[in-house]
Every structure is written in structure tokens, then in C-alpha cells.
Amino acid sequence: MPLLADAQVQPSASAVLIEKGQKEATIDLKNNSDEAVLLYSKVSKLPDDDLDGGVLYTVPQTVVVAPGKNQTVRVIFRGNKPLDKEHIARVLFSGLPPQQQAAGKVKFVIGQDLPVIIGVDPNVSEVDTWKQISFKQTQGKLCMSNPSRKVFRFDPTMSSAPTKADITFNKAYVLPGETLCQALTSPLAANASLTFNSVSSFNFMLQTHVIQLSGQASKP
Numbered sequence: 001m002p003l004l005a006d007a008q009v010q011p012s013a014s015a016v017l018i019e020k021g022q023k024e025a026t027i028d029l030k031n032n033s034d035e036a037v038l039l040y041s042k043v044s045k046l047p048d049d050d051l052d053g054g055v056l057y058t059v060p061q062t063v064v065v066a067p068g069k070n071q072t073v074r075v076i077f078r079g080n081k082p083l084d085k086e087h088i089a090r091v092l093f094s095g096l097p098p099q100q101q102a103a104g105k106v107k108f109v110i111g112q113d114l115p116v117i118i119g120v121d122p123n124v125s126e127v128d129t130w131k132q133i134s135f136k137q138t139q140g141k142l143c144m145s146n147p148s149r150k151v152f153r154f155d156p157t158m159s160s161a162p163t164k165a166d167i168t169f170n171k172a173y174v175l176p177g178e179t180l181c182q183a184l185t186s187p188l189a190a191n192a193s194l195t196f197n198s199v200s201s202f203n204f205m206l207q208t209h210v211i212q213l214s215g216q217a218s219k220p
Contacts, residue, residue, distance in 0.1 A: 008032045009039055009065070009095040009112060014203035016075045016091060016116045020083065024076040029093055029112075031065040037095035039065045041073055043116070044090045049175060051087050054079030056116065058091065065095070075116055083119040085149040085176040091116050117151060117201045124150065130198045130209050133174070137188050137213055142167055143181040146174040153199040161193045172199070188213065 012028040019025070031037050041058040045051060059074045075091060094111040132148045146152045156169040169182045192213050198206045 009037065009093055011093060011112050011114060012070075013114075015114055015201055017120045017201055018075065018077050018116065018118045020119050020121045023078065024074050026072050026074050027114075028070045028072050029065070030070045031067060031095060033095070034067050036064055036066050037097065039063050039071055039073075040094045040096055042092045042094075043075070044092065046089060048178075049087050049089065051077070051089065051118065052079055052081070052083060054083075054087075054118075056089050056118070077118050086120060086151045087118040088151045088173060088175070089116045089118070090114065115153075115201075115203060120201060121149075126150070126198075126200050127206060130154075130206075135194060135211060135213055137184070137192075138181075140187070141181040141183050142188065142194075143179050144169075144174060145179040146176060149176050151175060151201075153201070155197040155199065155205070158194050158196040160188050161195070163189060163192065167194075 010030045010032050012030075016025050016027050029039060031039070040062050042061075043056045043058060045056070055078045057076055059076060063071055065071045073093070090113060092111050092113045129148055129150050129152055132146070133152055134145045134147070136143050136145070152174045153172060154174075156172045158167045158169075159165070160167060163186075165186065165188070167182055167184065169180060171180070174180045190213070193210055194213070195208060195210050197208050200206050
């Protein structure tokens, strides 16, 4: 039985940013197929971020999008108090296939899973956020702490020197005020350095960084 890839819904951005003091953001999605699709959007909270008690949702949640057309979706945040730090969630956009399908053919859905960053301060540079992150080796674990008000996003796999070991964290972000730890297969040297890549709010790699476990940065 042949499989047909479902129509692609292409977002206009790789992340949704809701700026500090704002209650919503918008994103455009294009139906790149030659047939209408039912565009469905679903917000997912992450287990370690309760959005400070706020609620995140999309409007519209479901809508039919004609072939080749764009649809604007609002991503709305509602909370009872001003945010003093960033938060993160996810939003999934899926183009559901028509109910009428040709006999002997199966269609499947390909979705777009994007981060939603809430409380973004446009006056704060992302480039230097990594300098505020501190690293420490303790009790057989490598821990990274984020004292800033930004969600720090990074490639979860880091490499160490001189041992040339890879350390992979179980998630790719550290919340404001959070300490994230990962067990080590073997201890790192006292003078070990770590190489890692930071990721911007828009889901792009910023640059490669090299830090010493003492917290002092060295040149890449």
C-alpha cells in the first residue's frame, strides 16, 4: 500500500516570540500543497515551566487553508501578573489531510513543532547571555546554572578537553534561576574545558563557545 506525504504547512518563522509587556504574537503558515488542509494548532506546556500560572493558547485552533494560501495564527498568553523573566513552551502546527482519500493509499501528518518564548526583552542582547552561565563539576555530575532572566538555549551535546568526552544533557534549555545537571560517565580533569553551541530564541545557532570549569571564558 503506497504512502503519500501529507501537505506541508510552512511557518514564516522558526519560533514564536512574545515580547515583554505584550500579550500575544502572530505567525503565518502557508499551505504548500495542491489541496486544502485542516490546519490544527496545539500548545504544550513543558513539565518544568508552569508559565508563572499563565495560560497559552492559539486562535484559531483549527481552520481550513486553501492550496497555496497563508493563514495567520495568534499565539496568546494570559497571566495574572507581569512577568519578570522569560518562559518557554511549545506549539505544534499540523496540516491534516482531507477525509476523502483514494482507495489503497494512506496519508500521514507532518507537523511543525516550534518553541514559544514568552517575556522576551528586545533590549537584552542574546549574544552575551552565555557568559552568565556557570558550570561546575560536583558529585559525579556536570551542572550548569542560569542566573539570568532569559531562557538559555543550547545544543545539549557538549565536548570536553583534554579528555575529548561528550556530555549530553537531557534537555536543550536552562530556565531562569535553574541549575541543570547531567551525570558523567567519568570525572573531568580539574583544568577541563567545555565546548558548546548556544541557540537563539529564533532557534538559530549563535556561535561556538569554550569555557573553563572555573567559569572563565577562553577564546573558541
